[in-house]
Amino acid sequence: MGEGIFLQVKGITKSFGGVMAVKDMSFEIARGEILGVIGPNGSGKTTLVNLITGFVKPDSGEVFFKHKKITGLPPHKIADLGVTRTFQIMRPYHSLPAFKNLIVPLNSPRIRRTRGGKLGDKDGVAIDILEEIGFERDAYVPYKIASSLPLGYLKRLELARCLALKPEVVICDEIFSGLSMSEISTMVPLIEKLQMEGMTIMMIEHRLRELFRLVNRVMVMNFGEKLAEGVPEEVMENKEVREAYLGTEAALC
Amino acid sequence: MNILIYGTVNSIIFALVAVGFTLVYGVSRLPNFAHGALYVLVGFLTWSMVNDFKLFYPFAILISLGISSLLGALIYRLVLIRLRGLPTSEIIASFAVGLIILEGLRLQGIGGFKGFIGPFYVLPSFIDAKIKIAGVLIDAQRLIVMLGGLAVVVSIWLFTHHTKTGLSLRAIAQDEQAAMMLGIDSDRAAIISLSIGSALAGLAAVIILPLGNVTAEAGYRILINALAVCIIGGLGSWAGAVLASFVLGFAMIISTALFGSVWESVVLVGAIILILIFKPSGLLGKQKELEERV
Amino acid sequence: MSRETSTIQRRKERLDRGIKVRTEGLYALTSWREMFYLLVPRTLLIFGLLLSPFFLEMYWQRVLCQAGIYALLALGFDFLAEYVGLVCLGGAFFIGSGAYLSGLLNAKLGWAPFFTIPIATVAGAVISTLVLLPCLRLRGIYFAIISFMFPLLTVYIIIALNIFGGTEGITALATFPNIWVDQYLILGGVIIALFALRRLVTEDIGLILRSIKDNDQAVKASGISITSYKTKAVFIAALLGCFGGAYLSHLYGWVGISQFALDYSILPIAATVMGGMGTLVGPVIGAFILTPLSEALRGFGQMRVVVYCLILIGFIVYKPEGLMNVLQRKYHQFEHWEEV
Ligand SMILES: Nc1ncnc2c1ncn2[C@@H]1O[C@H](COP(=O)(O)OP(=O)(O)OP(=O)(O)O)[C@@H](O)[C@H]1O
Numbered sequence: 095m096g097e098g099i100f101l102q103v104k105g106i107t108k109s110f111g112g113v114m115a116v117k118d119m120s121f122e123i124a125r126g127e128i129l130g131v132i133g134p135n136g137s138g139k140t141t142l143v144n145l146i147t148g149f150v151k152p153d154s155g156e157v158f159f160k161h162k163k164i165t166g167l168p169p170h171k172i173a174d175l176g177v178t179r180t181f182q183i184m185r186p187y188h189s190l191p192a193f194k195n196l197i198v199p200l201n202s203p204r205i206r207r208t209r210g211g212k213l214g215d216k217d218g219v220a221i222d223i224l225e226e227i228g229f230e231r232d233a234y235v236p237y238k239i240a241s242s243l244p245l246g247y248l249k250r251l252e253l254a255r256c257l258a259l260k261p262e263v264v265i266c267d268e269i270f271s272g273l274s275m276s277e278i279s280t281m282v283p284l285i286e287k288l289q290m291e292g293m294t295i296m297m298i299e300h301r302l303r304e305l306f307r308l309v310n311r312v313m314v315m316n317f318g319e320k321l322a323e324g325v326p327e328e329v330m331e332n333k334e335v336r337e338a339y340l341g342t343e344a345a346l347c
Numbered sequence: 348m349n350i351l352i353y354g355t356v357n358s359i360i361f362a363l364v365a366v367g368f369t370l371v372y373g374v375s376r377l378p379n380f381a382h383g384a385l386y387v388l389v390g391f392l393t394w395s396m397v398n399d400f401k402l403f404y405p406f407a408i409l410i411s412l413g414i415s416s417l418l419g420a421l422i423y424r425l426v427l428i429r430l431r432g433l434p435t436s437e438i439i440a441s442f443a444v445g446l447i448i449l450e451g452l453r454l455q456g457i458g459g460f461k462g463f464i465g466p467f468y469v470l471p472s473f474i475d476a477k478i479k480i481a482g483v484l485i486d487a488q489r490l491i492v493m494l495g496g497l498a499v500v501v502s503i504w505l506f507t508h509h510t511k512t513g514l515s516l517r518a519i520a521q522d523e524q525a526a527m528m529l530g531i532d533s534d535r536a537a538i539i540s541l542s543i544g545s546a547l548a549g550l551a552a553v554i555i556l557p558l559g560n561v562t563a564e565a566g567y568r569i570l571i572n573a574l575a576v577c578i579i580g581g582l583g584s585w586a587g588a589v590l591a592s593f594v595l596g597f598a599m600i601i602s603t604a605l606f607g608s609v610w611e612s613v614v615l616v617g618a619i620i621l622i623l624i625f626k627p628s629g630l631l632g633k634q635k636e637l638e639e640r641v
Numbered sequence: 642m643s644r645e646t647s648t649i650q651r652r653k654e655r656l657d658r659g660i661k662v663r664t665e666g667l668y669a670l671t672s673w674r675e676m677f678y679l680l681v682p683r684t685l686l687i688f689g690l691l692l693s694p695f696f697l698e699m700y701w702q703r704v705l706c707q708a709g710i711y712a713l714l715a716l717g718f719d720f721l722a723e724y725v726g727l728v729c730l731g732g733a734f735f736i737g738s739g740a741y742l743s744g745l746l747n748a749k750l751g752w753a754p755f756f757t758i759p760i761a762t763v764a765g766a767v768i769s770t771l772v773l774l775p776c777l778r779l780r781g782i783y784f785a786i787i788s789f790m791f792p793l794l795t796v797y798i799i800i801a802l803n804i805f806g807g808t809e810g811i812t813a814l815a816t817f818p819n820i821w822v823d824q825y826l827i828l829g830g831v832i833i834a835l836f837a838l839r840r841l842v843t844e845d846i847g848l849i850l851r852s853i854k855d856n857d858q859a860v861k862a863s864g865i866s867i868t869s870y871k872t873k874a875v876f877i878a879a880l881l882g883c884f885g886g887a888y889l890s891h892l893y894g895w896v897g898i899s900q901f902a903l904d905y906s907i908l909p910i911a912a913t914v915m916g917g918m919g920t921l922v923g924p925v926i927g928a929f930i931l932t933p934l935s936e937a938l939r940g941f942g943q944m945r946v947v948v949y950c951l952i953l954i955g956f957i958v959y960k961p962e963g964l965m966n967v968l969q970r971k972y973h974q975f976e977h978w979e980e981v
Pocket residue numbers: 110113114115133134135136137138139140141142182639640641
């Protein structure tokens with residue numbers, strides 16, 4: 095594990111009008127690693143995700159996945175290569191049962207390829223994926239209409255949508271935010287399990303305590319720039335980081 | 348030289364026609380598919396007032412512009428306001444309003460109304476004369492089109508960049524939610540923009556129409572030209588609309604000079620297809636329609 | 642001072658009959674009565690359509706054929722607008738390309754309608770899709786604008802370049818052997834298209850299309866190219882329109898620029914809005930109501946356009962759910978007034 099670079103970001107920059115949302119960011123993620131990304135609100139974390147996954151085109155800079163340049167590819171091509179992401183603002187397909195929400199990724203060319211063109215019982219596959227991620231089948235949760243599910247399940251559903259694609263890299267944009275402690279504590283083992291299975295994960299998070307339990311490394315962003323990077327304890331010792339967080343979320347840690 | 352002068356006139360005609368549509372779309376994201384209909388309506392209103400009611404020409408123009416801007420406001424107040432946020436319905440409804448006006452003008456036999464059909468409706472030129480510029484003979488109306496168009500474009504620019512109302516309209520166009528928090532009412536802005544936009548459609552009509560005759564069919568052509576300019580320039584972009592007007596204006600005059608006027612429509616279609624293939628957001632369009640905040 | 646209010650507050654209480662809900666995907670029909678309840682509307686519609694030719698005079702039989710064409714267009718419009726999120730203002734373009742293609746094939750190559758109709762349907766749909774392809778990448782109102790412009794511009798081009806018979810059109814095309822073939826061809830087409838589309842929207846592709854309309858970002862993030870799916874959807878809608886066009890050319894034995902006329906773009910929209918967007922059945926019913934109405938107004942020239950635009954605006958503003966949704970609700974729920 096850890097041999098070589100899996101996902102590499104080189105000097106990526108994006109400005110919206112006058113706002114420098116992301117400024118000359120460079121970093122790498124190794125295979126099987128969990129990288130945490132933290133930073134105050136508006137520091138450009140979501141924009142960074144958008145840049146990696148092709149939803150926003152960078153002004154300059156490049157992203158490589160397995161040494162292949164992926165900048166400039168459309169989002170669905172990047173997802174097709176195995177780099178998927180969750181959305182901070184979830185919009186599941188409300189009027190359908192939860193498992194039907196996974197029909198879309200299960201119809202993707204990526205899944206078609208891995209199954210040699212035969213898709214088989216998609217509903218069954220969808221329910222299996224959901225069960226694995228904590229939708230209790232015995233309580234018929236996977237069959238519930240999406241709009242009737244509580245937030246915790248919706249966040250899982252969002253993650254399940256990514257996992258249905260059998261990805262190699264998952265980028266989670268604040269999947270813990272808005273959840274209660276107990277809800278988070280049931281999700282943490284899920285992420286750990288994913289890592290055990292060899293998934294490479296990038297986690298954007300505001301909940302530092304929970305994040306630090308999971309990650310191998312964290313990166314701190316402020317005003318679109320990288321402030322610090324390293325193991326969690328070291329990073330939080332950093333004076334600049336403390337300053338950036340002071341007043342906003344100093345209470346944490 | 349000929350091409351230069353006629354190309355400029357033609358370009359300004361395009362710009363005049365498109366500027367109202369762009370204004371409305373730029374401010375309130377409402378595609379006003381009734382634009383062409385309002386243009387034609389003002390033409391006929393003015394004609395009726397001058398010929399049937401014997402009104403003084405400038406008066407007639409002012410009154411019909413007033414009616415047109417009132418109509419614009421009414422369209423919003425009565426119909427579109429209930430459909431905000433439903434783009435499908437907005438488009439369909441404004442299109443239907445436009446059709447009612449255009450086809451209504453051609454109605455026959457209701458209440459003794461004869462319907463405006465045929466080539467008999469001609470608005471008088473402001474000044475009937477021909478002037479020679481750099482060896483090219485040109486009638487005064489075309490000069491008026493040129494100057495009037497320039498004046499309109501410049502004053503719209505001044506309005507939106509230097510007056511309080513104009514600035515708040517632009518604020519809405521940029522970020523509706525933020526503008527609403529600052530106390531700018533988006534419904535009021537939409538009404539204002541629609542009434543100004545409709546008046547602009549009318550203004551374009553009274554400036555341009557004396558060059559030819561008024562027909563209801565022209566409404567479709569005008570709408571199409573306005574849409575073409577907006578697509579090529581980039582929806583909602585001012586500078587883009589002006590630039591696209593010149594591109595189209597000259598492209599048409601040149602193609603007419605080279606191959607004959609039948610190729611005009613082909614040039615228009617070609618330009619649209621080319622732009623959609625190579626730069627879908629338009630010449631100066633921001634990527635807004637393509638890239639949404641995620 | 643509290644004054645006694647003599648008026649009793651009433652509100653409408655709705656009770657679901659519980660048939661629809663249980664049948665959604667599970668098909669748990671518990672009695673013949675429920676089965677009957679579900680089958681009646683479908684059977685009524687199919688037999689109503691199929692038997693109607695026997696009760697009509699010659700003139701109205703022709704109108705029925707027209708209505709069938711409009712119904713196909715309305716189906717296509719509803720499918721694109723509600724299930725894919727594309728507002729197509731240019732149904733006339735589909736009609737026009739289907740009609741001109743089959744007209745040309747028949748007039749220039751002498752092929753029989755039996756061949757020209759299928760060929761023109763498919764080829765016309767391919768052409769229409771290709772023309773609309775560039776704007777499928779764009780969100781927002783681009784599709785509406787472009788689809789609105791193309792039929793009109795095509796007319797200008799045909800007139801200006803004087804191709805395909807110019808303003809005269811192409812005349813003396815083969816017609817169908819008799820009025821029964823006329824009618825059953827289009828009625829069959831409508832019924833097949835209706836039930837095929839209803840099936841399609843509940844299949845996976847329909848689900849993906851609706852997800853694209855709801856949240857295209859998530860679909861892209863799921864590794865699916867939304868443009869390719871939109872292309873497929875436009876192709877399907879174009880197939881319906883082009884079939885209508887090809888049929889039309891042989892119905893009257895004539896093709897002309899009026900086949901690009903606005904009627905073909907606007908009446909289907911009015912029918913859809915009136916019948917109920919998103920129901921697929923609604924638009925068909927709307928077309929079979931509006932077409933005879935507009936035919937009755939033919940004597941008044943442009944009156945018919947004005948009338949169906951008024952109907953359109955009336956429905957879109959005051960009854961946006963449309964007839965079919967109201968009827969379905971009434972059918973599946975008991976309604977009664979309850980005192981509060
Ligand atoms: N599409 C866009 N257009 C204009 N400005 C944008 C756009 N997307 C983001 N921004 C701006 O870029 C900056 C960074 O935003 P971003 O959403 O990346 O922050 P974030 O770190 O994810 O914040 P949060 O913690 O609140 O999720 C902000 O100032 C935001 O207003």
